[in-house]
Amino acid sequence: MSAPEPYRIGVVQMACGPDPDANTETAVRRVEEAVDRGASVVCLPELFRTQYFCQREDHALFDEAEPIPGPTVDRFAEVARRRRATIFVPLFERRSAGLYHNTTAVVDPEGHLIGRYRKMHIPDDPLYYEKFYFAPGDLGFPTFPVPGGRAGVLICWDQWYPEPARLEALAGAELLFYPTAIGWHPAEKEEFGKAQHDAWETVQRAHAIENGLYVAVPNRVGHEHGDVRGDRAEGPGIEFWGGSFVADPFGRVIAKASHDREEILLAEVDPREVETVRRHWPFLRDRRVDAYGAIAHRFIDPP
Amino acid sequence: MSAPEPYRIGVVQMACGPDPDANTETAVRRVEEAVDRGASVVCLPELFRTQYFCQREDHALFDEAEPIPGPTVDRFAEVARRRRATIFVPLFERRSAGLYHNTTAVVDPEGHLIGRYRKMHIPDDPLYYEKFYFAPGDLGFPTFPVPGGRAGVLICWDQWYPEPARLEALAGAELLFYPTAIGWHPAEKEEFGKAQHDAWETVQRAHAIENGLYVAVPNRVGHEHGDVRGDRAEGPGIEFWGGSFVADPFGRVIAKASHDREEILLAEVDPREVETVRRHWPFLRDRRVDAYGAIAHRFIDPP
Numbered sequence: 159m160s161a162p163e164p165y166r167i168g169v170v171q172m173a174c175g176p177d178p179d180a181n182t183e184t185a186v187r188r189v190e191e192a193v194d195r196g197a198s199v200v201c202l203p204e205l206f207r208t209q210y211f212c213q214r215e216d217h218a219l220f221d222e223a224e225p226i227p228g229p230t231v232d233r234f235a236e237v238a239r240r241r242r243a244t245i246f247v248p249l250f251e252r253r254s255a256g257l258y259h260n261t262t263a264v265v266d267p268e269g270h271l272i273g274r275y276r277k278m279h280i281p282d283d284p285l286y287y288e289k290f291y292f293a294p295g296d297l298g299f300p301t302f303p304v305p306g307g308r309a310g311v312l313i314c315w316d317q318w319y320p321e322p323a324r325l326e327a328l329a330g331a332e333l334l335f336y337p338t339a340i341g342w343h344p345a346e347k348e349e350f351g352k353a354q355h356d357a358w359e360t361v362q363r364a365h366a367i368e369n370g371l372y373v374a375v376p377n378r379v380g381h382e383h384g385d386v387r388g389d390r391a392e393g394p395g396i397e398f399w400g401g402s403f404v405a406d407p408f409g410r411v412i413a414k415a416s417h418d419r420e421e422i423l424l425a426e427v428d429p430r431e432v433e434t435v436r437r438h439w440p441f442l443r444d445r446r447v448d449a450y451g452a453i454a455h456r457f458i459d460p461p
Numbered sequence: 462m463s464a465p466e467p468y469r470i471g472v473v474q475m476a477c478g479p480d481p482d483a484n485t486e487t488a489v490r491r492v493e494e495a496v497d498r499g500a501s502v503v504c505l506p507e508l509f510r511t512q513y514f515c516q517r518e519d520h521a522l523f524d525e526a527e528p529i530p531g532p533t534v535d536r537f538a539e540v541a542r543r544r545r546a547t548i549f550v551p552l553f554e555r556r557s558a559g560l561y562h563n564t565t566a567v568v569d570p571e572g573h574l575i576g577r578y579r580k581m582h583i584p585d586d587p588l589y590y591e592k593f594y595f596a597p598g599d600l601g602f603p604t605f606p607v608p609g610g611r612a613g614v615l616i617c618w619d620q621w622y623p624e625p626a627r628l629e630a631l632a633g634a635e636l637l638f639y640p641t642a643i644g645w646h647p648a649e650k651e652e653f654g655k656a657q658h659d660a661w662e663t664v665q666r667a668h669a670i671e672n673g674l675y676v677a678v679p680n681r682v683g684h685e686h687g688d689v690r691g692d693r694a695e696g697p698g699i700e701f702w703g704g705s706f707v708a709d710p711f712g713r714v715i716a717k718a719s720h721d722r723e724e725i726l727l728a729e730v731d732p733r734e735v736e737t738v739r740r741h742w743p744f745l746r747d748r749r750v751d752a753y754g755a756i757a758h759r760f761i762d763p764p
Contacts, residue, residue: 279747298752318744320623320671321753329761357670357712364667367660368623409660441621442760444582449601450624450757454750458632 161430162306167333167372168192168200169423171402171415173380176387178207178222182230186237192422193241198267199304199427201246203376203402204314204337205260208250210398213384213391215290222386223252226263227271239269244304246311248337250291251276260292262311262337264302273302277313278322285343285396288315299325306429309333314340317362317375321453327369327442332432334369336362338377341398355399359411367409370436372427374404379418407435465609467731470636470675471495471503474705474718474726476683479690481510481525485533489540495725496544501570502607502730504549506679506705507617507640508563511553513701516687516694518593525689526555529566530574542572547607549614551640553594554579563595565614565640567605576605580616581625588646588699591618602628609732612636617643620661620678624756626668630745634674635735639665641680644701658702662714670712673739675730677707682721710738 170188174181185202192200205211207230211219224230226249234247244266251261251274260277276295280288299322301308310326310333317336326334340358342351366373379400384391402415404425415421436442452458473491477484488505495503508514510533514522527533529552537550547569554564554577563580579598583591602625604611613629613636620639629637643661645654669676682703687694705718707728718724739745755761 278749278752281747283741283743294749315747318671318742319748320627320667321748321756324623325753325755325761328755328758330763353711353713360663360712361667361670364623364664364671367664368621368667408656409663410656438586439621440586444584444618445622445624445759446581446597447757447759449581450628452628452631453624453756454753455631456748456750457745458628460633 161433164426164428165198165306166196167374167404167425167427168197169374169376169402169404170200170202171376171379171400171421171423172203172206173420174206174209174378174382176209176385181207182233186233188422189237189243189245190241192424193243195422195424197243197424199244199309201311201335201337201374201376202248203378204248204339205250206248206378209382209385210339210396211384211386212288212291213285213393213396215287219386220258223250223258226251226261226274231263231265231271235265235269235271238265238267242267246335246337248313257293258291259295260288260313262313264311273300275300275311275313277316279315279319281315299329301326301329301331304333306427307332309335311335311337314338320365320368323365323369327371331371332429333372333374333427334365336373336375338375339398340377341396344394344397347397355401359401359403363405363409363411366405366407368441370407370432370439370441372404372406374425375402377402379420407432464733464736467729468501468609469499470677470707470728470730471500472677472679472705472707472716472726473503473505474679474682474703474724475506475509476723477509477512477681477685479512479688484510485536489536491725492540492546492548493544495727496546498725498727500546500727502547502612504614504638504640504677504679505551506681507551507642508553509551509681512685512688513642513699514687514689515591515594516588516696516699518590522594522689523561526553526561529554529564529577534566534568534574538568538572538574541568541570545570549638549640551616560596561594562598563591563616565616567614576603578603578614578616580619582618582622584618602632604629604632604634607636609730610635612638614638614640617641620665623668623671626672630672630674635732636675636677636730637668639676639678641678642701643680644699647697647700650700658704662704662706666708666712666714669708669710671744673710673735673742673744675707675709677728678705680705682723710735
């Protein structure tokens with residue numbers, strides 16, 4: 159058997175300012191730099207075009223949503239074509255009047271929009287009021303072709319769930335991106351900050367281990383007040399914790415960013431390593447598919 | 462709402478010698494000590510009555526299996542009744558001629574056998590030839606009453622899978638035991654040992670985080686050659702890595718044993734902490750049960 163050759167991925171950790179078009183141009187430059195440094199697949203952080211506006215519920219902010227395809231996809235499709243790269247572009251998708259999603263569009267090295275993933279698990283917590291903005295995804299857990307095989311993309315809150323990662327692996331993913339916008343509540347950081355960040359990294363490393371695949375997580379940095387074109391949320395804001403990383407199929411962190419600086423992570427993804435790790439830890443072989451049906455239940459109520 | 466009071470659990474990390482009855486008496490003493498130190502629920506390591514005999518395939522070793530109920534369950538039922546404790550007792554179960562399981566029996570403070578779990582995921586790897594000895598479990602993923610709520614028990618190889626932990630949580634578990642027999646191949650330890658142990662701890666901490674429950678893992682220690690009554694396996698043996706631990710519902714390790722000594726870990730399990738963590742990280746609320754059906758498939762083959 160001859161497995162595909164290793165390839166390099168780029169994970170963009172960036173700060174987002176009040177001007178969406180400026181953020182897009184920053185993201186374009188980062189993607190171009192990642193490609194110039196050898197990446198053939200690049201992923202941007204969740205909703206990178208704006209500061210994280212879900213800190214409050216404001217109907218006016220639906221103005222920031224755009225269709226897919228649309229102007230931002232066009233911009234990155236052109237970058238993808240010119241630089242011969244696959245780019246994962248997280249966007250606020252306007253699907254119809256009154257119907258919006260938290261989506262990642264995928265453009266390939268020909269500059270074609272080859273698909274999209276719509277965030278399936280939508281959080282709703284203080285300062286993360288996403289259920290107000292985003293309808294739950296309805297496209298399941300697709301995978302997309304990349305030079306070495308297939309990659310999946312999940313988004314932020316999805317990262318706390320074992321089911322989506324497993325379903326991506328079953329659908330052939332050898333690489334899983336988690337574009338993210340997560341940070342500390344300033345009032346909680348001292349008491350819980352370390353444990354929260356550690357739990358976040360741990361669950362995603364576990365997805366890599368359990369499924370024998372690479373996991374790559376671009377997060378944003380910066381203390382934001384959800385400032386979109388000068389309109390800021392009230393309150394103390396969120397300190398986005400960066401810490402973007404790449405884990406190999408053994409769960410080892412092979413690239414990791416700081417908590418507070420913009421960075422581009424580069425890492426090698428080796429399909430042969432996926433093959434080797436899964437041979438030695440053959441979890442897929444022994445799954446008890448006859449006994450997992452209740453996973454599709456909300457709960458197993460006592461008799 | 463008034464949640465049950467916290468209670469103390471005991472996790473026994475022990476070394477196993479060639480004499481099964483001597484191992485049983487060692488285990489009895491450890492359980493008694495754990496109870497004397499306040500534990501009301503105690504779990505022993507996988508197959509503690511023998512050295513880990515699955516290092517080779519030998520039909521004579523089926524002689525070590527016993528029925529449940531049977532002599533070892535009787536022994537621990539008496540300890541449980543006398544000490545007013547719930548005890549998780551991992552055994553080599555003889556169910557019928559030609560039908561054996563890797564099982565954990567559960568005895569309650571009245572000294573009753575209240576149920577059993579039969580290991581669902583059976584490994585088969587060099588030095589872990591379990592598929593030869595154990596038929597896969599057919600009892601699903603049950604939970605058992607403990608003083609503060611309900612506990613589940615899974616066994617060793619199960620620990621690498623997200624599905625069983627999720628199913629235990631859905632069935633009401635707030636505490637999950639993983640009796641284990643895992644160690645290093647001497648020839649692999651230097652190159653892979655640290656990463657293997659780290660992956661093992663990481664996936665189980667992730668089960669705690671993803672499901673908002675306590676995870677408690679008793680492993681064995683000692684460099685064994687599968688010596689059962691003087692009959693040893695050929696080869697370099699396995700260096701069982703100990704490292705028994707307890708993680709809280711945040712995934713924080715709250716008790717942890719050495720790699721090479723017999724120890725009893727004690728830890729407080731607080732059902733109120735389960736309630737609090739799950740309120741703040743409401744993963745169960747947002748599960749996409751409409752979209753998980755394919756988890757019960759072996760693979761999702763490309764069209």
